[in-house]
Amino acid sequence: MLKFMKIAPTALVLILTFVSASFAQTTTPSPAKSEPDFVTEKGFKSKVFEVKYRDAFNLSQVLRQLGSGFKGASMSASTEFKTLTVRDFPENLATIEEALKRLDTPAAPRPNIELRMHVLVASNTPGAGDPAAQLPAELKDVVTQLHGTLNYKNYELAATVVQRLTETRNILQGTGTGEVSMGNPAAPMAMPYQYQINSVSLVQNTSGAPTVQIGDFSFVANTDNQRAQVQTALNLRDGEKVVVGTATIRSRALVIVLTAKLVN
Secondary structure, eight states: OOOOOOHHHHHHHHHHHHHHHHHHOOOOOOOOOOOOOOOOOOGOOOEEEEOOOOOOHHHHHHHGGSOOOOOEEEEETTTTTEEEEEEOHHHHHHHHHHHHHHHSSOOOOOOOOEEEEEEEEEETTTTTTOOOSSSSSHHHHHHHHHHHHHSSSSSEEEEEEEEESSSSEEEEEEEEEEEEOOTOOTSSSEEEEEEEEEEEEEEEEESSEEEEEEEEEEEEEEEEEEEEEEEEEEEEETEEEEEEEEEEEEEOOOOEEEEEEEEE
């Protein structure tokens, strides 16, 4: 005889609840359909812009920020053909074109820079040099100031170097030979020298005036078996004469006076 087990109604409800919960946990809902984070190429247009005056690559670094940023948009620069090729929405192309008209303008001409180096030798040797008679007129005010700061009686001009250059990060070098009388103008002593100018740029000072900025200036002279060097970084205003530095040569001193002049 078959016997049936009685199940209380409360137990039946618990079983059904358990089965329903288990079934719910094993059922994986279908993911919601997400919208694409990019647009299709149907809304894009392409245009080639001609660059007349400025560098195409440098312009692209600025104008790229005006693009839509959507996937498929692009901007490429050609320095060889002086062009910008842009693919984007028509409204972005119009914005880029308008900005290009404002930015692609002729650059203001940069003046050349004329550096004039006066090489002086200071001493207390009688007859070594008469500033009033032998020095160029442009150096007389400088020598007057030197008399008040250095303990030397005489200053003679050993050499003058003129270097015409433009803004550059390269190293400019030169050599030459000056002459020092050593108290005997009839038999002057040779003074070989070499100079080096590194990183020359034209900037504006706080008042807006143009200033020649030299990253490193070095002048080396050899005389009487002695080597003297003046080395420094400096800024020069247009037409300004500056005593760059002094270096001792036995009982004498090497003095470098540097002048910068802007030449259009």
